[in-house]
Amino acid sequence: MGDVVSAGRVRHAGQAQWGVIALALVVGAGAGAGAIAFRWLIQTFTRLFSGHADYSSAGHASNPHVPWLGPWFVLLAPALGGLLYGPLVQRFAREARGHGVPEVMYAVALRGGRIAPQVAVVKALASALCMGSGGSVGREGPIVQIGSALGSTLGRVLRVPENRMRMLVACGAAGGIAATFNAPLAGVFFAMELILRDFAVESFGAVVISSVTASVVGRAAFGDTAFLALPAFHVTHLTQYLLFALLGVVAGAVGVGFTRVLYWVEDACDWAWRGPEWLRPAVGGLLLGGLLLVLPQMYGVGYPVLGDAIKGRYALGFLLLLLVGKMFATSLTIGIGGSGGVFAPSLFLGAMAGTAFGTVAHHLVPGSAGVVGAYGLVGMGAAFAGAARAPITAVIVLFELTGEYSIILPMMLAIVLATLTGRLLSRDTIYTLKLRRRGIDLDAGRADSPLASAFVRDVMEDLPTSLPGTLPLKDAADALALSGRGALPVTTPDGRYLGVITARAVAEALAAPDIDTAGAPVAAGDLAEVPHSVTPGMPLAAALHALVVADGSGLPVLDDHRDAPVGWITHQAILSRLHASAPVPAWIAE
Template sequence: MLLAFGVGAAAGLGAIAFRWLIGAFTRLLSGFPDYAAAGHAANPHVPWLGRYFVLLAPVVAGLVYGPLVHRFAREARGHGVPEMMYAVARRVGRIAPQVAVVKALASALCIGGGGSVGREGPIVQIGSALGSTAGRLARADEARTKVLVACGAAGGIAATFNAPLAGVFFAMELILRDFAAESFGLVVLSSVTASVIGRAALGDTAFLRLPAFHVEHLTQYLLFALLGLVAGAVGVAFSRILYLVEDACDFLWRGPEWLRPAIGGLALGGLLLLLPQMYGVGYPVLENAVNGRYAVGFLVLLLAAKIAATSLTIGIGGSGGVFAPSLFMGAMLGAAFGQSAHALAPGSAGQVGAYGLIGMGAVFAGAARAPITAVIILFELTGEYSIILPLMTAIVLATLVGRLLSHDTIYTLKLRRRGVDLDAPDPHGLLRGVRVEAVMEPAPEPLDLHTALTEAADALADAPRGALPVVDGGGYLGVVAAGTVAEVLAAEDAPTVAQAVRRPAAVTPATPVAEALGSLVDAGGEGLPVLDQDGEKVVGWITDQAVLAALHHRSGPSPR
């Protein structure tokens, strides 16, 4: 509980700092608190560029965050949530501590420079990294570390959007993918703590200012249901287009990865020049749509442009979330749907804005298939209980459509494209928590670097694994293998071990066996030396047979 409280507090402070960074970089690079609402205004910092400064803003931002991400934390690229899902499901909650800082800077620069992405993905990654770091420092076990990661994610969402309930269910439904009672209590504690800190600094108001809505006619439920079906399809289309554009960018780009956001920023800048409403997150534009200030044709244009702008931002290597863009798309779709329904049936369609509000939750549900989170966050945004029933109707139908059209969500599709199926059994599950020290064998007698190779061949003939460590003055230098010795003997006269030594990937006693498997496969049956923490002394040897024995032991006896 103390750790959950501490992680919540850290996530709350991180959310405050992150929102400040977004505001600072947005003002620096655009000259406005939110350029999406400024039309084609010039940047007051460079008035001589006029509205054309938007061509350069993404480039300048990319020149800074591109090298930053490439050098220090490549997992900070993209929309972040899939990386946290993978860390919890496959890496026992291990997240590099530098991710929090790099993600905050990279995403703030990306959004401030016009990147059409949201802030929920970054804050989830920032909070999760803080939770993982707390678990590592406290030497928490696997289960508690995962819960702390979820605590950080919930705290970040709660403080950023002033939505403590949504933070809890986002973390449980998408990050942990589990609603165990103990985990739920700790995540709630963290979310409440972060929310209190966020409200103290940012105020006790929702991050969107929406008017009150209510259902006026029962016939509206049929319209809301139809909107849910359409929104589910739009959510899936957004998911597919996002990765198609990313594939196209991968195919076209041939330069260094660190330069990709800057060069790709020229294309993004061209889109922003045409539609400045795509600059950054775009909450003012979303509010205008829900309040009925745009015509149907313009709403449809904004919907298509947001899909293109978000996909392009992610495709060129930008850093930011897809939750806020999906809300934006849902607002455009719902407002256009509501205006059309009102034109056809003005007496029974009801308020246009209600459709925009429900569309927000439905598109997100269709893309992410997180219906509980979608319902809760829209309820927290409005405080209108009367809209819960139509909201639930549309969101459930959107979720069903999303499931029918696609096996994966917008988050899991990124992982599946890398060959990771979170619904499949964890291939390393039986080895979870097992360290190399538990399965390593005693270290074989090493060979001196200057030993004649003919003598080494005799020693290798007696070695059970066909490989021996090599030392020089007591310090570890590498490994010599029987196959390499045979090749060198055939090619050189009077060679020594020095001509045949190589340095394979080494592990320490504290290395998790699951992390050592890749290196062990590359060793080709010879095994790997286990070194002390300084890498100077061989303290053991790990082989594939030892790992198989550990697997057999943990899986239990075979059924008869």
């Protein structure tokens, strides 16, 4: 019977794994389709508002739709766009305002992956209107939020557990990045390093499947080419590594500076604005339009301008002007209530800073500095790493966006030093600072928590009566109902621990139409699953995490060898501990 029970457990685990794969495929396909629709919206609105495919490279050209306005149309375009997306965001999804990634990080870390389903539609429309009308922001924040909302919506429809919900959100984020930038590896590491903030094996596999699926869908629409077409660069002199190392420090500081300017401008806009929030993007759009009238290269994302800078088509003074202009244009776009990402602007800033650095180096040490454009390319990744402190993502993103492998070594060196510089200059990243300003600290220690000094042994209960693995499912259902618990331990006839069986699993098995067919679960052991291990010496905070991701209402406490249950822990036990440690509210004391 032991072999039968083991086979049942393997079969059930296999079914669960195939279910995860199916969900990842669906989310990836949905994110890929969403990326196609989103890019089409951006192109459509850009042509509508500017009359050009990308106005950032059109100089001070007029809009052919309103030629009598000449270049002055850019003064009104952001205001008109804001008049459209401002009420949309205010009425239907206020979390669609801003750059999007912090909201997804918050949903994954503290809300169980729950994101309102309307966010995908509102974010797509608002961001496309913002960028199409001149907003100087990027696509990665919106597409991450769009894909994540799709994953969360699917999880809510299927009522998956919270751990699976978080995984589906990460799958959506990875799929969105992969499809819109033709960068499957970048999508995976962006989701794991920034959204999930861990590299668990099961999550990694699902995220990879989603990213690959989205990339296939995206390549069917956009083709299989690198997102940025740049000339090949090579390191020709060993002394260049010293220059690239110095560039890493400089670009990392630029990334931190961008973060501070972004939130400084946002604070200034909050201080200055006293009207209704839905009108704020339209009124603030006039200020943005004035900046675009002076510096039209700031219109939209600005990838053509970035490419021209790396190819050496701008003088040093103009590179610095573009750097400062982009920093304030993006900050103003976000500050007035615009919707868009900060990843592309950070790449833009890095390209300007890096190319300017390379220009200076070429004049100081012309014999060994090498090609100026290589510094611009490395600066892109270093600036993002300094702002976001995601070195793995930065390396992979730059490699996939450009297809340029020849300078991977100096790129890695500069990105690591930029990350260290960012950590030295700022506690927060460009993403986490937005949450900290709301009182949310994703990296906060738990030293001040009532659970910090408590252990599982302090609150664990007596072990409930175990169910034998050979017990028929109908009898197991009766035993679970009489116990008053949502889960019970399962053992073999000789007392060996098999895992935990939940009331939900038994109910689903008994209600299945194929319950009487060969291979269907027939005994408690067939449905037993081994949850996260909890031991008496484990901190209570860690046990709480295990309880949150478990299906049932409790978990067995295993001995130090993790092979035999010695107690039981529940949510109620931890709540009682919290209640005993918490101060009495004033309104109760009165």
